[in-house]
Amino acid sequence: MIHKSILLLFLSIFSNIANACLNDDITIDTQFATARIGHCEQINDKHIQLTLLPENTPINNSPWFGFKISAKEQKQVKISIKADGGKMRYRPKVFKDNTWHLIPFEKHDKDISFSVNLSSEPLWISAQESLNSLAYHHWAKAHAQKSFLNHDIIGWSIEHRPIFKLESRAKSNQWLILVGRQHPPEVTGALAMLTFVDHVFSDTAIAKTFRKRFNILVVPNINPDGVYHGYWRHNVAGKDLNRDWKTAMQPEVASVVKYLDGLVENGGEIKYAVDFHSTYKDIFYTIPEDYLSHNHTLTNDWLDKLEKTLPEFEVRRKAGQNPNRGVFKQFIADKYKVHAVTYEMGDNTDRALIDKAAIEAAETLMSTLLSKQKQ
Ligand SMILES: [Zn+2]
Known part of the structure; x- marks a missing residue:
């Protein structure tokens, strides 16, 4: 049991440092119900790569993502998302005016990418509607x-x-x-x-x-x-x-x-x-x-x-x-x-x-x- 709780503690600390991949001007928040990204990497100041990680494997291919993203200064950022050991299944959505909207995106072989306009007001992006x-x-x-x-x-x-x-x-x-x-x-x-x-x-x-x-x-x-x-x-x-x-x-x-x-x-x-x-x-x-x-x-x-x-x-x-x-x-x-x-x-x-x-x-x-x- 001790091993399990240490592992859970480690995992929760790990999930809190998603921002470690980003420069100071962009923030990704995953501290809320239904949030998840996995690993992230800032390719340059206008391109972020997310790699979704499942809870364990083997697993059905349903890569979920949910995060809130903001930037100190207004700017357009490209977000690419891939799934570790799988391919993307869900179309990205953004929560705006109290409802979920599809984000236009490009589908590559297994990955997707899309552009969003960031500001200090966080954008909530999710694989499907967040029903918590x-x-x-x-x-x-x-x-x-x-x-x-x-x-x-x-x-x-x-x-x-x-x-x-x-x-x-x-x-x-x-x-x-x-x-x-x-x-x-x-x-x-x-x-x-x-x-x-x-x-x-x-x-x-x-x-x-x-x-x-x-x-x-x-x-x-x-x-x-x-x-x-x-x-x-x-x-x-x-x-x-x-x-x-x-x-x-x-x-x-x-x-x-x-x-x-x-x-x-x-x-x-x-x-x-x-x-x-x-x-x-x-x-x-x-x-x-x-x-x-x-x-x-x-x-x-x-x-x-x-x-x-x-x-x-x-x-x-x-x-x-x-x-x-x-x-x-x-x-x-x-x-x-x-x-x-x-x-x-x-x-x-x-x-x-x-x-x-x-x-x-x-x-x-x-x-x-x-x-x-x-x-
Ligand atoms: Zn099912």
Whole structure:
């Protein structure tokens, strides 16, 4: 344990000296949630090279970056970014006028570069929108004003950040489970989840009917440490949480498993689950229909409806199963014998379409679950 804490101390000191690469006139700040750069080097007074470093290896190629940069004097600076052992995946964005904007950039083989105008006012640059624990907290607090919603902590991460739930209870034993943010950089999936949940907890007629018949558990941020540190994929132990569900060795996963066990011990029946992620394109990873007989067409019935309702959104599907991999949807299928889906949004999918699709996906999933219940 001593070795580990010394290592962590060393790493935190190391991350504080990112500025050591720069001349006095430029400052890069990485002391905030979701910030991360890795190594930096000042090529000349108008060109900075960043080399992104993952939390550990081997790792999925999702090089994250987040930093605030300023200069004593106004000047234009070129920023080049490469990823150690990988290639750049995300388009750079800047936070301006309370929203995120794409920065025009050049894509080289594995690297990107772009120019920014610096001043004493720091520019916040990020791989994707920064959606940190505080943002989740505000979002959950707003929902928790509703009398039917319970906002509570179900467990803790390794660095003692809360794993929280939003939950609504029905007069039935049926449960819909919604989880997200196992992989920190997968912000588009997280954005979809927020809108999806907003709709399930809204005042629409179908949402009200649904909440009378189904209990809903929402655990939107399973990897708060990874989100805080701007990790590419893992938790602080260097583990991929979406490969941990078979054994639940990681506290973040174990807290959700324990909570689900409690629901089932008290007579709850898990009927369906959705896990929100991001990848290169919009796609739904499903459990094969013939893998489980219970409500075996539910996922495809839902996605058929979604396809019809929203023709501009391509509903790609891929069925697959692998009982030993420790993936959430597989865990739901094997433990509770019900279908589940991994809801993946493309990294670059138009944000308005993400919202639109999430609303329709919530609407059509609720109607599909309600129609199955009547049978
Ligand atoms: Zn993922």
